[in-house]
Amino acid sequence: MVKLRIENTDFEAPEGSTILDVAMGAGFKIPTLCHKNGMPHYSSCMVCMVKDNRTSNFIPSCSALVQEGMDIDIFGVEVISLRRKALEMLFAEHRAECEAPCRVVCPAGYNIPAMNRLIIEHDLKGAIELCKSEIKSSEILCTDCPGYCENACRRKKVDISVSIRNLKLFIALQIIKSVPDRIVADGRIEKTDHETSGKLNRADRPFTSRIGKLESFELQEWLKECGKEVTRNREISDINSASCESQSCMHCDCRAIDNCRLRELAQDHKIKEKAEKLINSPIVKKMNQNTGLIFENAKCIKCGLCVRLCEDSKEESGLCFINRGFGSIISEPITEDFNNILKSKSNEVIEICPTGALSKFK
Ligand code: SF4
Ligand code: SF4
Ligand code: SF4
Ligand code: FES
The missing domain is CATH 3.30.70.20 (Alpha-Beta Plaits)
Structure with missing residues (x-):
């Protein structure tokens, strides 16, 4: 057995254990990105760094093995600062957006690309459920909004913006049809089950990465996710025209938006992205x-x-x-x-x- 200290507490660990294994086993939380239990070590991200106070060396806890007399610091100022630097280096090359431009500017934060994907698949029920859940948590309806989303829509750089407002209003109409007790005199939806708890607060929004400067040939990469021959519809009358128009969406958002360990760590470590990116x-x-x-x-x-x-x-x-x-x-x-x-x-x-x-x- 090897004797060592972790965060001022004495431990004994079997030879050959990593610092991460022992620390996590003792309930300390060390962030990791390139490590997975049961897989060979690779040690590339460096977000799992800890400091051995005995030698003053910084070491990746996922691959460094425990040694007799180690005195491991997990949460010290220098360690956290190094972790932040490791994350900043990862983001220096990271050219992507967590949230699509249309959603970022939408005062209600509606998940427009997700709605578009459901409409493309003719999943009207799914689109209705998504919009209903969002209307519940927002005080803003598209009927009241001048359409900030369309103004920010990336598709505009290729030809014309996606008819987001009409798509949303088409879905809203289906909600009205399915929930008649919520219609008020002027045809708008009355928010009878209004909830404030889930309301998106712009200040509370989690970390959002920035794409940096986008070359026009790179813009073409987004078109790979669009329907091949899309007939554009400014008027949305049924699910077919809605689906066709939705296919012009370039899906600028990230599918990992709610399931990204990199984003979580950026949020936890209060990382601020720089506009200038390293372009390799x-x-x-x-x-x-x-x-x-x-x-x-x-x-x-x-x-x-x-x-x-x-x-x-x-x-x-x-x-x-x-x-x-x-x-x-x-x-x-x-x-x-x-x-x-x-x-x-x-x-x-x-x-x-x-x-x-x-x-x-x-
Ligand atoms: S970030 Fe994803 S795609 Fe890239 S190396 Fe890691 S697992 Fe593979
Ligand atoms: S969710 Fe993660 S991978 Fe996607 S853009 Fe944001 S930080 Fe990058
Ligand atoms: S192309 Fe789609 S995801 Fe991108 S900004 Fe426009 S509606 Fe949003
Ligand atoms: S988890 Fe990536 S270096 Fe340890």
Whole structure:
């Protein structure tokens, strides 16, 4: 057994244990991004750094093994400052938005891209449920709003903005039809079950990353998620015209918005993103037409978890690193097509990815 101190408390741990194992086992919370129990160490993100007061060295707790006499500091000022720097470095290259521009400017914070995805799939029930839940928690209705969302819509940079207001009003009309007791004289929805508890408060919004400057050829990458031949509809009369118009949405939001460990850590460590970004490679979106898997290089922190997950698979090709140094990126093997990889492991790689770099359309 090895004797050491962690946060001024004495511990004994079996030889070969990592500092992270022992600290977490004792109830201390150390953030990690590139570590997963049961997987080989990679130690690339450095957010799990701790300090050994005995030697004054900073060490990654996920891979450093316990040693006799260590005196580990997890929460000291220097350690937290180093963790913040590690996160800032990850965000220096991170060119993506957690929330779509339309949602950011919407005074009610309506999840417009999610609504669009449901309408594209003709999932009227889902779109109604989403909008009903949001109306409950907001005092603002689209009937009262001049349409800030359409003004901010990224699609405008390609041709014309998505008819967001008309799509929302189309869904609102379906709600009115399904909940007749909520109609008032002028046809507006009366918020009978108004709740303030879930109301989105702009100041409380979690960390939102910024994309930085976007080149016009990079804008084309967003169009990969749009319907191939979209007929634009400024008038929305039924689910077919609504679905068609929704297909012009470029899905600027991040699918990992509520499930991103990187975002959570940025929020916890009060990270402020810089507008200027380190650009090592342009934004690229890859879509696997067979499985629906999407890979966005600009959200990838190169933690290597997806690579390690695929490494032992003999049955199918997975993801790997290509290039060297700062130019290294996650990719399909150079002998493979992105459409032919991860036939069975798509969901697993999405699950293990600590960011929204791997996702599925819906
Ligand atoms: S990967 Fe995480 S931090 Fe980046 S845009 Fe998506 S939710 Fe935000
Ligand atoms: S393209 Fe879609 S997600 Fe992007 S700003 Fe417009 S409505 Fe929102
Ligand atoms: S795609 Fe996700 S899991 Fe794979 S290296 Fe990038 S961030 Fe890590
Ligand atoms: S979790 Fe330890 S270096 Fe990434």
